[in-house]
Amino acid sequence: DPLQLDGYESLESIGSGSYGLIRKVKRKEDGKILARKEIDYRKMSTKEKEQLVSEVNILKDLKHPNIVEFLERVIDRENCFIYILMEYCEGGDLASVIRRHKELLVHIGEEFIWSIMTQLVLALHECHCGMVINPDTKQATPRLILHRDLKPDNVFLDAKKNVKLGDFGLSRSLTNSQRTFAQTYVGTPFYMSPELISDSLYDTKSDIWSLGCVVFEMCALEPPFLADTQEELSAKIKLGRIPMLPPQYSQELNNVVRAMIQVNPRKRPSTGDLLANPRIKIISMQLE
Numbered sequence: 001d002p003l004q005l006d007g008y009e010s011l012e013s014i015g016s017g018s019y020g021l022i023r024k025v026k027r028k029e030d031g032k033i034l035a036r037k038e039i040d041y042r043k044m045s046t047k048e049k050e051q052l053v054s055e056v057n058i059l060k061d062l063k064h065p066n067i068v069e070f071l072e073r074v075i076d077r078e079n080c081f082i083y084i085l086m087e088y089c090e091g092g093d094l095a096s097v098i099r100r101h102k103e104l105l106v107h108i109g110e111e112f113i114w115s116i117m118t119q120l121v122l123a124l125h126e127c128h129c130g131m132v133i134n135p136d137t138k139q140a141t142p143r144l145i146l147h148r149d150l151k152p153d154n155v156f157l158d159a160k161k162n163v164k165l166g167d168f169g170l171s172r173s174l175t176n177s178q179r180t181f182a183q184t185y186v187g188t189p190f191y192m193s194p195e196l197i198s199d200s201l202y203d204t205k206s207d208i209w210s211l212g213c214v215v216f217e218m219c220a221l222e223p224p225f226l227a228d229t230q231e232e233l234s235a236k237i238k239l240g241r242i243p244m245l246p247p248q249y250s251q252e253l254n255n256v257v258r259a260m261i262q263v264n265p266r267k268r269p270s271t272g273d274l275l276a277n278p279r280i281k282i283i284s285m286q287l288e
């Protein structure tokens with residue numbers, strides 16, 4: 001009900017993402033700045049409304065230091081609006097960080113890249129391998145959430161440069177029935193994995209492919225596969241050949257990027273495999 005909205009002062013818009021506008025708001029009781037996604041569901045089909053409900057349900061119990069925190073949702077039935085209140089990441093998105101470095105012709109430092117990668121692996125590990133414990137029955141069920149749209153525009157930084165994976169607008173938590181059916185792909189073509197282009201079955205390894213593309217782009221300051229047409233892009237992605245990273249990056253970083261951008265999903269490391277990587281292990285221990 002709108003009353004709960006009175007507790008917030010509207011500030012400027014941040015941008016418009018999947019489903020709606022995202023605005024900065026200030027909570028009146030303590031002055032805390034939050035991000036509010038404002039969705040007009042009047043024109044939504046039943047299926048879209050179901051997807052929206054499932055996104056909110058995914059976010060509601062996905063609490064992790066490297067995932068944008070969901071605080072609450074407010075439904076304004078009078079005006080057919082749903083408001084999703086989330087933590088505000090004042091460091092902006094990774095796409096802006098990459099763009100700034102590209103404009104200044106300055107490469108992103110390798111330690112910063114390992115730190116971003118580690119935090120994204122931890123966020124994906126929670127999505128792919130995390131468990132939801134039922135408070136009453138203490139029953140643990142696997143989340144198996146696929147982000148499905150991992151890209152620099154959906155990775156945010158907070159004031160302390162902690163990485164926050166955001167915008168689960170297109171994510172899916174696979175129930176058993178969905179697991180068998182191919183997931184139709186919606187998302188950014190640059191980061192589309194080969195299996196999506198061919199038989200479009202999306203699974204955890206497709207998020208790993210996208211993560212590889214994000215890490216590649218932090219190093220090279222451009223995506224691994226560039227083309228003028230979708231057909232050309234698809235052909236390059238299916239070949240899966242990527243240039244070496246710029247020379248200042250280590251062989252280890254080259255190896256981990258190549259491992260994630262493998263055409264064959266089975267050859268890509270899982271989040272568990274990546275967390276066993278000594279370069280990732282050390283930083284993730286520091287983060288815990």
Ligand SMILES: CN(C)CCCNS(=O)(=O)c1cccc(Nc2nc(OCC3CCCCC3)c3[nH]cnc3n2)c1
Pocket residue numbers: 014015016017018022035068086087088089090091092093094096153156166167
């Ligand atoms: C180039 N433009 C589209 C980007 C303009 C905006 N810059 S920016 O780099 O995202 C930026 C600048 C400063 C603060 C923040 N903080 C922030 N942004 C969110 O979503 C941004 C939104 C995501 C979908 C696409 C549109 C933008 C959050 N969601 C939950 N918490 C959020 N915190 C983001």
